Structure formats: C-alpha cells, structure tokens
Amino acid sequence: MMSTIFINPFSQEAKERVKAIGDINRIMEDDPRLFRIIEHTSGQKLDDDSKIPGSLWELSIKRIEWYLKKRGRGKYNPGYYRFLFNPELAEFDVVAFYILAQAIGARFNPNSRETRIFIESEGELVKERLSTMENHLKERISTSILEELLDGETPHWSQLEKLLENRRIKLTELILKNGKVILDKESQQGRNRHIIEALREKIIPYLIIQETEKYINKVHKMAAKIEPHPTLLELADKIREKISQQFFIPKKAGAGTIRASRLDFDAFPPCIKNTMAGVKAGNRNDAIVLLLTGFLSYARLYPAVFKDRKPHKVSDFDPNLDVTLNEILPLIYEAADNCEPPLFQDDPQEKFNITAKLGFGLHETPSLEHEGESKWYTPMSCEKIKIHLPSLCKPDKLCEKIQNPLTYYNRKRWEKKGKGDKDIPRSNTRR
Amino acid sequence: MIRIFQEATPEDRRKYYTREWKIENIPDFIRENIHLREFGFDHTGQGPNDRYRFFHDEKLLIKFLRYRAPYAAYSSVALYKRPWRREGWISSELVFDVDAKDLPVRPCKCDNVCEECLDQAKEVVAMIIDTLRDDLDLDDIHIIYSGRGYHIRVLDPLILELGSEVRGQILRYVVGGDVPKLSYVGLDGSIRSLDHFMVDMGYPRVFTERGRYIILHFSGDEKIEDITRQTMKKILESRDLIRSDDWGEFKGVIGPIVYERLMRGVAKLNLQLVDARVTIDLKRILRLPSSLHSKVSMICTHVKNLETFNPLRDAVPGFVKEKS
Numbered sequence: 001m002m003s004t005i006f007i008n009p010f011s012q013e014a015k016e017r018v019k020a021i022g023d024i025n026r027i028m029e030d031d032p033r034l035f036r037i038i039e040h041t042s043g044q045k046l047d048d049d050s051k052i053p054g055s056l057w058e059l060s061i062k063r064i065e066w067y068l069k070k071r072g073r074g075k076y077n078p079g080y081y082r083f084l085f086n087p088e089l090a091e092f093d094v095v096a097f098y099i100l101a102q103a104i105g106a107r108f109n110p111n112s113r114e115t116r117i118f119i120e121s122e123g124e125l126v127k128e129r130l131s132t133m134e135n136h137l138k139e140r141i142s143t144s145i146l147e148e149l150l151d152g153e154t155p156h157w158s159q160l161e162k163l164l165e166n167r168r169i170k171l172t173e174l175i176l177k178n179g180k181v182i183l184d185k186e187s188q189q190g191r192n193r194h195i196i197e198a199l200r201e202k203i204i205p206y207l208i209i210q211e212t213e214k215y216i217n218k219v220h221k222m223a224a225k226i227e228p229h230p231t232l233l234e235l236a237d238k239i240r241e242k243i244s245q246q247f248f249i250p251k252k253a254g255a256g257t258i259r260a261s262r263l264d265f266d267a268f269p270p271c272i273k274n275t276m277a278g279v280k281a282g283n284r285n286d287a288i289v290l291l292l293t294g295f296l297s298y299a300r301l302y303p304a305v306f307k308d309r310k311p312h313k314v315s316d317f318d319p320n321l322d323v324t325l326n327e328i329l330p331l332i333y334e335a336a337d338n339c340e341p342p343l344f345q346d347d348p349q350e351k352f353n354i355t356a357k358l359g360f361g362l363h364e365t366p367s368l369e370h371e372g373e374s375k376w377y378t379p380m381s382c383e384k385i386k387i388h389l390p391s392l393c394k395p396d397k398l399c400e401k402i403q404n405p406l407t408y409y410n411r412k413r414w415e416k417k418g419k420g421d422k423d424i425p426r427s428n429t430r431r
Numbered sequence: 432m433i434r435i436f437q438e439a440t441p442e443d444r445r446k447y448y449t450r451e452w453k454i455e456n457i458p459d460f461i462r463e464n465i466h467l468r469e470f471g472f473d474h475t476g477q478g479p480n481d482r483y484r485f486f487h488d489e490k491l492l493i494k495f496l497r498y499r500a501p502y503a504a505y506s507s508v509a510l511y512k513r514p515w516r517r518e519g520w521i522s523s524e525l526v527f528d529v530d531a532k533d534l535p536v537r538p539c540k541c542d543n544v545c546e547e548c549l550d551q552a553k554e555v556v557a558m559i560i561d562t563l564r565d566d567l568d569l570d571d572i573h574i575i576y577s578g579r580g581y582h583i584r585v586l587d588p589l590i591l592e593l594g595s596e597v598r599g600q601i602l603r604y605v606v607g608g609d610v611p612k613l614s615y616v617g618l619d620g621s622i623r624s625l626d627h628f629m630v631d632m633g634y635p636r637v638f639t640e641r642g643r644y645i646i647l648h649f650s651g652d653e654k655i656e657d658i659t660r661q662t663m664k665k666i667l668e669s670r671d672l673i674r675s676d677d678w679g680e681f682k683g684v685i686g687p688i689v690y691e692r693l694m695r696g697v698a699k700l701n702l703q704l705v706d707a708r709v710t711i712d713l714k715r716i717l718r719l720p721s722s723l724h725s726k727v728s729m730i731c732t733h734v735k736n737l738e739t740f741n742p743l744r745d746a747v748p749g750f751v752k753e754k755s
Contacts, residue, residue: 161593172609177565179568198616387599
C-alpha cells in the first residue's frame with residue numbers, strides 16, 4: 001500500500017523514516033537501491049547515465065532541476081524524471097526533501113528566489129503526484145493529510161490565514177459553514193460532492209507549501225545560532241548555480257520577447273503619469289511605494305515579467321545596480337518629492353520600504369549583499385489601484401483592455417512600434 | 432415635519448455637544464480603550480484635518496468635544512501603543528462601510544439620501560451580518576448608523592490582527608465580489624462546470640443571494656459592460672424568474688452568453704455595496720459613534736436592534752426636532 005510520505009513529508013511517519021535513514025554524512029554516497037527503483041520505473045528513460053541520480057545528494061538536485069526544466073522554455077523531456085512519480089521512491093524522496101529544505105533554509109533568506117523556487121517545486125510535485133494517483137488512493141491519502149495538517153476535514157477558515165494572505169487560495173473558492181471549511185466529501189451528495197473533491201485536490205499542495213514555508217523559516221532561524229553542516233551549504237551553492245543557469249539573461253533576446261530598454265514616458269499609463277506628477281496626502285505612500293516602485297523597476301529592467309512569470313532578481317538584469325541606483329531610484333525619489341507634502345519629509349522610513357519592494361530588504365539604499373531579503377514586487381494590478389488609489393485611476397481607451405499598468409506600458413510601446421516609432425525619441429525618455 | 436438632512440450651524444453643534452451629547456452614548460468597545468485610539472476632527476467641514484489627537488481618558492475627550500463642538504469627530508479602528516504618532520499598531524477592527532448614497536443600485540434615484548435608500552442600506556447590512564455570522568463564524572459585531580448609512584464593526588478576536596489582504600478577501604466573500612468558479616473533473620476525465628445557483632451552500636449561495644438582491648433592485652439605468660439597453664430591458668422583464676428562484680430558466684431566457692456577462696457585472700456591482708477602501712485600511716479613522724454628522728444633522732448612533740432601528744426617529748438630534 002502506498003505510503004502518505006510520498007505526498008506529505010510532514011507526517012509522523014515521514015519524520016520517523018528520515019530520522020532512521022537520513023544520515024547527512026552519507027548523502028553523497030551512491031545507493032544501489034535508489035538506482036534499482038529508478039531502473040524499474042515505468043516509462044523512465046535510461047539512455048544517459050548522467051541524468052540518473054545515484055545518491056541522495058543527486059536526487060535532491062534532480063528534484064529542483066525537474067521543476068526548473070518543466071517551467072522553463074528550454075527542452076523538457078519528462079521521460080528523464082519519471083522516477084520522481086514512482087511511489088517506490090517515497091523513502092528516498094522524503095529524505096531528499098529534508099536535505100533540500102535544510103540546505104536552502106540554512107543558506108538563503110526565506111524570501112529569496114532560491115527558497116521560493118524550492119517551495120513552488122514542492123507544491124508542483126505534490127500536485128502532479130496527486131493527479132496521477134488512482135481515485136481511491138487519492139482519497140485515502142488526502143483524508144490522512146487533512147487530519148495530520150488541519151486536525152480534520154472541516155478546519156476553521158482562519159487556519160488557512162497564511163494561504164489567504166499569500167493569495168494562494170481565495171476565500172471565495174472555499175465552501176464555508178459556521179466558520180468551517182467543508183472538505184469532508186462524505187457529508188455531501190451529488191454535485192456538491194464533486195465540488196468538495198476538486199477543492200480537496202486543490203488545497204492539499206498548498207497545505208504542503210504552507211508547512212514547507214514554516215519549516216524553512218525554522219531552519220533559517222536555527223542556522224543563525226548553530227553552524228550548518230558544510231555538506232548542506234555545498235548543496236545550497238550547487239542549487240544556486242543550477243537556478244542561476246536557468247535565469248541567465250542572454251544579451252540578444254529572441255524575436256517576440258519584450259526587451260528591457262530606456263523608459264518611454266509617453267507609454268506610461270494615466271495612473272503612473274498622475275503618480276509622477278505628485279500625489280496628495282492619504283495616497284502618497286501606496287502610490288510611491290506599492291505602485292510606482294514596482295512599475296518603474298519592472299518597466300525598465302524586466303517588462304516581460306507577466307509573460308515569463310519567472311522570479312527574477314534585480315541583479316539578473318542590472319548586475320552592478322547601476323541602472324537601479326542612477327535611473328530608477330532618482331525617478332522614484334523625484335515623484336516622492338512632488339507629493340504634497342513631499343513624502344520623505346514626514347515619512348523618511350518610506351525609503352526603506354522602497355528598497356524592500358525592490359527585493360533588497362529594509363535598508364535605506366539597495367545593495368547586492370542584501371538582495372533576496374525581500375521580494376521584488378510587481379506593480380499593483382488595476383483592480384487594486386481602483387480600490388486603493390481611485391483618485392489616480394483615470395482610465396483611457398487602452399486601459400479597458402488591460403489589468404496591470406505594466407501591461408499597458410508594453411502594449412503602448414508595441415503599438416507605437418507598429419506605427420513606425422522605431423526608437424524612443426530622446427525627449428520621451430526623461431521629462 | 433422634521434427637517435432632516437440639512438447642515439448644522441456652529442450654534443446647533445454647540446447646543447448638541449453641551450446639552451444632548453453624553454459620553455455614555457459612545458459604545459463600550461471604544462470607551463474602554465480611548466487611550467489607545469487615534470482621534471481626528473473636522474472643525475470646518477473641509478475634512479478631518481486635525482488628526483493624531485490622543486486622549487488619556489474620557490474626561491479629556493468630554494472637555495474637548497464640549498469646548499470645540501467639532502463639525503465631525505472620528506476615532507481610529509486601530510489600537511496603538513502610541514496613538515499620538517500612529518505607532519505601535521496592536522489590532523484593528525474589521526469594518527464594512529455601507530453608504531446609502533453610494534449603493535450601486537438605487538431604485539429611489541434620489542440625489543443624496545432618502546428614507547428608501549437608507550432602508551436599502553439597512554437591508555444590505557443585514558445580509559452582510561448574516562454571512563459574517565453564518566459562514567465565517569464571527570461574533571462581537573456592532574452596527575453604527577453613520578448619518579448617511581451604516582458601519583459594521585467586527586471585534587471578534589479572530590480578525591483583529593488580520594492584514595489587509597485577508598480583510599480584502601473577507602470583503603469579496605461577504606459582498607459576493609467574485610463570480611464563483613465551480614468545476615470538477617468528471618469520471619470520463621473531462622472538466623465539468625457548474626453555475627453558482629446549482630450549489631446551495633457556502634460562497635456560491637452568498638453570490639446567488641447578492642445577485643438576486645442586485646437584479647431585483649435594478650432601476651434599468653445601470654451600466655453593465657457589454658450589456659445593451661435592449662438586453663437590460665429583457666433582463667428586467669424576466670427578473671420575476673429570479674424572485675421565484677428559477678435561475679436556470681432565467682439563464683435560458685436571456686441566453687448563456689448574456690448571463691455570463693450579467694454575472695460579471697453583478698460581481699462588480701456587488702463590490703460597490705461597501706466602500707472597499709475602508710475595509711482594507713488598518714489605520715482608518717471612522718466617525719465617532721455619538722458624534723454629530725453636521726452635514727446632514729444626524730447623530731452617529733450605536734444601533735442596538737437593526738430591525739427596529741429607524742434613523743429618522745432614533746438618530747435625530749434635539750435641535751432639529753426643536754426647529755421642526
């Protein structure tokens with residue numbers, strides 16, 4: 001019978017197994033049992049030895065590599081990763097999970113790109129494993145996971161606060177009764193039963209993600225007090241290398257990609273133009289920190305973020321931060337000065353928040369050593385602008401078709417290009 | 432005949448705060464932590480420009496209100512360790528602001544507020560409170576008549592420390608701000624979709640109820656994206672089917688494409704039932720219960736019983752009655 005540890009690394013059984021077989025000093029050693037399982041995995045491609053993990057160390061790297069390949073634009077051949085979906089691998093897999101979580105938690109910040117990729121990869125693995133399972137098995141495992149992680153199949157909605165806060169799930173997607181989220185399929189009949197079933201399948205990967213986040217935070221805090229094992233740090237560096245390779249930006253972008261270039265002020269949407277002109281008290285902080293900072297930095301460095309959906313860092317595009325410090329920040333600060341009263345006059349701490357929104361933590365100015373302490377935030381969506389900053393939202397015709405100011409910017413630049421406006425006139429780049 | 436909704440003069444304000452206003456009319460949930468709240472005042476009718484006010488105790492607040500007789504008085508929904516600087520945030524109430532003047536569907540078509548739209552606001556408040564209690568299991572809910580609508584103030588410990596994002600999600604749930612997406616994989620592996628009215632529980636039920644409310648209150652002048660005047664006429668002609676809960680038939684009559692557009696429009700209108708900015712703002716100041724709403728000469732009143740509360744009887748200050 002298939003064990004729940006293949007889906008839930010936080011079960012009691014998983015923890016016990018890891019304690020019994022997870023010797024950190026031996027994770028680099030080849031294990032013939034691991035090879036045997038992979039060899040006997042149905043559909044597994046075996047034509048290239050270098051693609052088959054022989055040790056727990058290699059298996060850990062393969063877990064991340066699978067995710068990077070799957071979501072990347074390069075060649076992804078699922079046949080080389082079939083073993084990740086073979087339940088026979090469960091015992092090795094759960095150890096690999098803990099090795100990865102400890103390596104990443106010890107080396108990287110909880111908001112870093114590396115951490116986010118690991119957490120997302122875990123959620124994706126769980127989702128895919130569940131989708132390939134037979135229904136009765138999925139039911140049994142889902143029930144046991146809900147019991148282990150939420151103390152039952154009808155948790156209070158407030159137990160999902162973190163998932164709601166991160167917008168991984170929406171409250172309006174849940175079925176609530178007296179505060180309880182109905183995930184108990186047996187209590188329902190007919191159509192309702194199907195809906196609950198779909199909800200269970202959706203929520204479980206997110207529960208694992210939530211637990212993984214908690215675990216990484218715990219490891220990160222502990223690593224500040226206790227020296228991490230050198231093997232873990234070595235693995236973390238290897239992971240960073242793998243991720244950096246995937247996120248390397250070639251100098252010449254392919255046809256059809258949205259390339260970074262000097263800012264074209266004429267292509268700014270009305271809300272951004274209004275923000276640049278200065279905002280009155282009450283809306284200043286949100287307009288400058290949450291809207292303008294994300295907009296200008298992405299428009300200048302990574303306008304294709306919504307197309308690619310890759311968690312890049314500022315330094316992927318601006319390795320020495322020259323553009324950030326000499327072009328982007330001065331524009332943000334100038335807009336802050338145009339506010340009424342000037343934003344930094346009574347809220348000097350907002351400089352720290354601007355740096356944080358660029359992904360450099362709570363510091364006065366961005367520096368490479370602090371990169372990853374926070375997330376590089378994309379600009380607010382039009383929907384949020386309408387709620388938070390209605391006075392800045394003066395939509396024009398193009399606004400009707402888009403959902404984010406950055407999309408407006410890209411569309412407008414594209415339209416201008418179509419009209420023969422080949423390059424941005426110098427006068428449009430700085431006003 | 433009571434002359435309501437007329438602006439109070441400085442003399443009226445003075446009369447109100449010296450003769451009629453009592454500290455006991457401020458609800459206990461504010462009185463017991465006055466020293467942790469930020470207060471704000473509008474002295475001229477231009478908005479609450481006098482902010483970051485702090486009162487160590489009730490006596491100082493009484494003195495201030497009697498002496499200054501402000502045009503409007505506000506207190507924060509948040510508690511702070513240092514309210515005079517809005518620093519050291521402790522918690523915030525969850526608030527829903529239902530303004531009769533801003534309701535998205537107003538059959539009364541009045542310019543400001545009238546008895547009919549105030550009643551309508553009351554109906555919206557009752558619906559939201561039912562959902563907060565029944566679906567979200569929230570308690571300690573207070574209703575304040577604000578002068579031109581109602582504030583729902585939730586003090587349940589479960590929500591006091593929530594951030595803006597989750598508050599925004601609660602708002603979308605209670606007003607019906609998203610069209611439910613209900614799909615599942617059938618036995619044959621194909622994806623099957625259900626309409627909101629086919630699932631009589633949880634959020635789909637809330638959306639159906641709000642949809643019913645909105646459609647039955649359409650005046651016909653509402654503008655909904657991609658719905659023409661002609662189609663709107665058809666919707667109005669067929670809406671009795673919704674009254675009798677025949678949603679499937681209603682969908683059949685107006686057609687599935689128009690129905691989808693209508694539901695998207697309904698979700699957008701639902702979001703306008705409350706002022707979303709108030710709900711997500713953790714540092715908002717709200718009209719102080721017991722204070723005078725000078726623009727309309729009405730008392731901001733803590734409502735004990737929503738069913739029996741009549742603003743035109745229970746929130747009218749003495750000076751208005753005297754004039755009448």
